[in-house]
Every structure is written in structure tokens, then in C-alpha cells.
Amino acid sequence: MVSNRKEYSVDLRKRVIKLREDGLSMGKISETLDIPKSSIQKMISKFKKLGSEVNVPGRGRKRITTKHDDRFIKRTVKMDRRKSAVSLAYELEDVLGKIISPQTIRNRMHEDGMYGRIARKKPFINERNRIKRVKWAKKYQDVGNSFWERVIWSDESKFNLFGSDGIVRIWRFPKEEFKRECVKPTVKHGGGSVMVWGCFTSNGVGKLVFIDGIMRKEEYLNILQTNLHHWSGMVNSEHDFIFQQDNDPKHTAKIVSKWLAENNIDVLDWVAQSPDMNPIEHLWEHLERKVRKLKCTSICDLKAALQSEWMAIPPEVCHKLVESMSNRCLECVKSNGGPTRY
Numbered sequence: 001m002v003s004n005r006k007e008y009s010v011d012l013r014k015r016v017i018k019l020r021e022d023g024l025s026m027g028k029i030s031e032t033l034d035i036p037k038s039s040i041q042k043m044i045s046k047f048k049k050l051g052s053e054v055n056v057p058g059r060g061r062k063r064i065t066t067k068h069d070d071r072f073i074k075r076t077v078k079m080d081r082r083k084s085a086v087s088l089a090y091e092l093e094d095v096l097g098k099i100i101s102p103q104t105i106r107n108r109m110h111e112d113g114m115y116g117r118i119a120r121k122k123p124f125i126n127e128r129n130r131i132k133r134v135k136w137a138k139k140y141q142d143v144g145n146s147f148w149e150r151v152i153w154s155d156e157s158k159f160n161l162f163g164s165d166g167i168v169r170i171w172r173f174p175k176e177e178f179k180r181e182c183v184k185p186t187v188k189h190g191g192g193s194v195m196v197w198g199c200f201t202s203n204g205v206g207k208l209v210f211i212d213g214i215m216r217k218e219e220y221l222n223i224l225q226t227n228l229h230h231w232s233g234m235v236n237s238e239h240d241f242i243f244q245q246d247n248d249p250k251h252t253a254k255i256v257s258k259w260l261a262e263n264n265i266d267v268l269d270w271v272a273q274s275p276d277m278n279p280i281e282h283l284w285e286h287l288e289r290k291v292r293k294l295k296c297t298s299i300c301d302l303k304a305a306l307q308s309e310w311m312a313i314p315p316e317v318c319h320k321l322v323e324s325m326s327n328r329c330l331e332c333v334k335s336n337g338g339p340t341r342y
Contacts (some may be wrong), residue, residue, distance in 0.1 A: 008035070008039065008043070010053055010054055012033070012035075013043050013047075013053035014053050015033065016029055016033065016035070016040055016043045016044065017043070017044070017047050017053060019032065019033075020044055026040045026041060026044070064098070064100060064104060065098075065100060065104065065108065069092075069096060069098070069100070070108050070111075072092070072095070072096070073088070073092070073105055073108045073109070074108065074109065074112050074114075076088060076091070077109055077114065084102075085102035085103070085105040085106050085109075085116075086102045088102075088105050089101060089102045089105055092105075120339075122276075122339040123273050123275060123339075124273065125273045125337065125338060125339065126273070129271060129272050129273045129274075129337070130336060130337030130338060131337060132271045132272070132337070133271050133273075133274055133277075133332055133337035134332065134333055134336060134337040135271075136269070136270075136271045136274075136277075136332075137277075137328075137329040137330070137332035137333045137337075138329075138333055140325070140329050141326060141329035141330055141333065142326075144326075145202075145322070145323055145325075145326070147242075148202070148322050148323075148325045148326075149201070149202040149322060150240075150241050150242050151201065151241070151242045151243075151244050151268060151322070152199050152200075152201050152206075152228075152231060152241055152242070152243050152244065153199060153200055153201070153244050153278060153279060153280045153322075154197070154198070154199040154243070154244060154245050154280065155197070155198065155199075155245075155246065155278060155280045155281070155284070156195060156196065156197045156198075156211070156215065156248075157195070157196055157198070157284040157287075158193050158194070158195050158196075159193060159194050159196070159287075159288065159291065159302065159306060160192075160193045161192045161193060161194075161296060161297075161298075161299060161302055192299050192302075194210060194299060194302050194303055194306065195210070195211040195215065196208050196209060196210055196211065196306060197209045197211060197215070197220075197223055198280070198283070198310065199231060199280070200280060200283060200313075200318050200321075201231075201241075201318065201322070202318055202319045202322040202323075203315055203318065203319070204313070204315040204318050205283070205310055205311065205313050205318060206227070206231040207227060207231070208306060208307055208310045208311075209223055209227070210303060215250065216250060217249075217250040217253035217255060217256055218255075220250045220251065220253075220256060221253075221255055221256050221259060224256070224259065224260075225259065228243065228265070229263075240264070240265075240266060241265075241266070242266045242267070242268050243260070243265050243266065243267050243268065244267075244268040244270065244278070245267065245268075245270065246270055246272075246274075246275075246278070247270055247271075247272050276328065276332075276339065276340045276342040277328055277329075277332065277342075279321035279322060279324060279325065279328075279342075280321075281342075282321055282342075283313060283317075283318075283321070286313065286317070287306065287309055287310055287313075290305075290309040290312075291305045291306055291309055324342070328340060328342050
């Protein structure tokens with residue numbers, strides 16, 4: 001059975017002692033501070049015995065782990081961040097010969113400032129691309145906003161009719177797991193999806209292009225031929241614009257590269273496995289959140305919502321994302337080419 005005894009603060013105990021020294025009776029102190037008279041008696045008795053209002057060190061249940069055990073726990077977790085508290089408890093029983101509960105292990109890690117969290121999803125970056133990312137970031141970290149304002153950022157993205165396939169957390173009471181507001185609805189084959197291609201500059205977004213089926217190099221070239229020169233007017237610069245695309249095979253296909261060269265379009269050199277360097281990824285996330293709230297039930301509704309919400313993105317948001325490029329490069333260098341917070 002859990003004890004209902006209340007632990008009074010040191011400040012409150014000091015007030016009790018001060019009032020007692022001022023000549024107030026225990027009953028009067030109890031009435032003034034709204035504390036049971038029995039508690040007042042115990043506080044005064046403890047003060048007379050110990051000469052202090054603070055609890056004696058060492059009170060309460062003794063720790064089952066020693067300092068050596070705590071260091072071992074923290075060292076083991078830091079070596080393998082995916083190791084669960086349950087598996088570590090079994091491991092410690094074999095190594096240390098002690099039965100330590102998973103919650104005790106969690107408590108020790110909390111003391112060290114570490115907490116269990118869902119791992120962020122980030123693209124895998126191999127060692128070769130880490131080196132390339134650092135080289136790229138160092139090359140562009142000091143070019144200034146005037147350079148980035150010349151860039152037309154582009155990318156493709158897929159939007160599911162029933163939202164993301166990721167983890168969804170909800171608050172619910174026991175036995176509510178199947179209530180309508182507590183479940184994540186799914187349909188066979190995901191209910192359909194829409195693939196789009198879009199671009200933006202510091203001045204705002206361009207037209208959103210819907211892609212039917214799989215986009216191949218011919219379809220991609222047609223998008224550029226139809227729209228790119230029109231979108232170049234989105235860049236306020238006395239210089240020619242710079243076009244950004246990732247290293248997807250259809251983007252770097254010979255027919256695409258030839259057309260870009262023949263039309264004297266500068267293409268920003270890009271490094272693989274670097275979506276965090278492309279600010280348009282934040283626009284896709286923004287668009288996903290906005291459309292998800294609308295709860296579309298058909299592909300037509302989804303397309304209409306995507307188009308509407310995309311065109312509603314304020315130019316200020318685009319400008320702020322482009323301004324973040326210097327910081328993106330700086331973080332990439334600091335992380336030695338690893339994942340950044342973007």
C-alpha cells in the first residue's frame with residue numbers, strides 16, 4: 001500500500017520553527033499555516049533533536065545499484081542507443097550478478113539526462129557521401145543570400161490519400177483502443193496516392209505539376225520544357241537563375257542534361273543523400289500537414305486540396321527557407337557530413 005504521508009518543503013518547516021520561536025502555540029501555528037498539529041509537533045521535535053529543518057541524508061530506500069553499476073549502465077547504453085531497458089536488465093543480471101529492474105535502468109539514464117524517444121528518420125549517408133557533403137557545404141556556406149535567391153529549388157513528392165504511414169500517437173482511456181477517434185484508418189493498397197513535382201524560389205512557389213503514373217525522363221523533360229523559362233521570372237536577379245535538382249537518374253539523363261546545356265541553364269551541383277540541404281522538403285511537410293487536416297476522401301479532392309494549399313503558401317515562408325541555406329551548410333560541416341536538424 002502506498003503511503004499518503006506528505007513531504008513538507010524546507011521553507012515551510014523554517015516558517016514553523018520561526019513562528020514557534022516567536023512564541024506562537026502549536027495550535028496557533030497549525031491554524032495559521034493550515035497544517036495538522038501532529039505535523040507541527042514532529043517538525044519542532046526533529047529541529048530540537050537535529051538542530052536543522054533539513055532531512056537527514058540517507059533517508060528513504062537504498063539504491064540497489066552502486067556507482068560502478070551506474071557507470072556500467074550508462075556506458076553500455078551509450079555504446080548501443082537501441083538497446084532496450086528490458087534487454088539490458090537481463091544482460092546486467094549475467095554480468096553483474098544482480099537483478100535490476102528495467103525501470104531502475106531508465107531512472108539511471110534519466111539522471112544522466114537521457115530519455116527514450118522515437119528515433120528520427122533520416123536518410124542513410126555513407127562515408128563517401130559524408131566527405132562530399134562537407135566539401136559541398138564548405139563551398140557554399142559563405143556565398144550569401146544573394147546567391148541563394150537566384151536558385152529555383154525543385155523536387156518530387158508523393159502524398160497518400162490516407163496520410164502518412166508513420167507512427168501516430170493518440171491519447172485514450174483504457175478499453176478505448178477501437179473507438180473511431182482512437183484508431184488510424186487504413187484501406188487496402190493505401191487508398192491511392194498522388195505524385196507531384198514542384199518548385200519555388202525566395203519570392204514564392206511555382207505551379208504544382210501532377211504526375212500520372214511513374215515519371216520517366218521524357219515526362220520530366222516535358223515539365224522543364226513547358227514551364228522552366230516561365231518560372232525563371234520568379235527570380236529577382238540581374239544574373240541568370242540557377243536550377244536545382246537532385247541526382248535522380250531521370251534528372252541526370254542525357255536528354256535532360258543536353259536540353260539544359262543547350263538552353264544555357266546553370267544547374268546547381270548537388271551531392272547525393274542530401275534532402276536536408278533542399279529547403280523544398282520543408283514545403284512538402286507543410287503541405288502534408290495542411291492537407292491532412294482536410295481529410296480528403298478521393299483522389300480528386302486530394303489534388304484540389306494540394307493545389308489550393310500549395311498556392312496559399314506565403315512568400316515570406318519561402319524567403320525564410322532560402323535564408324536558412326547558410327545555416328544548413330554550417331550544420332553540415334559541424335556534423336562532419338552527417339544528418340542535420342533540417
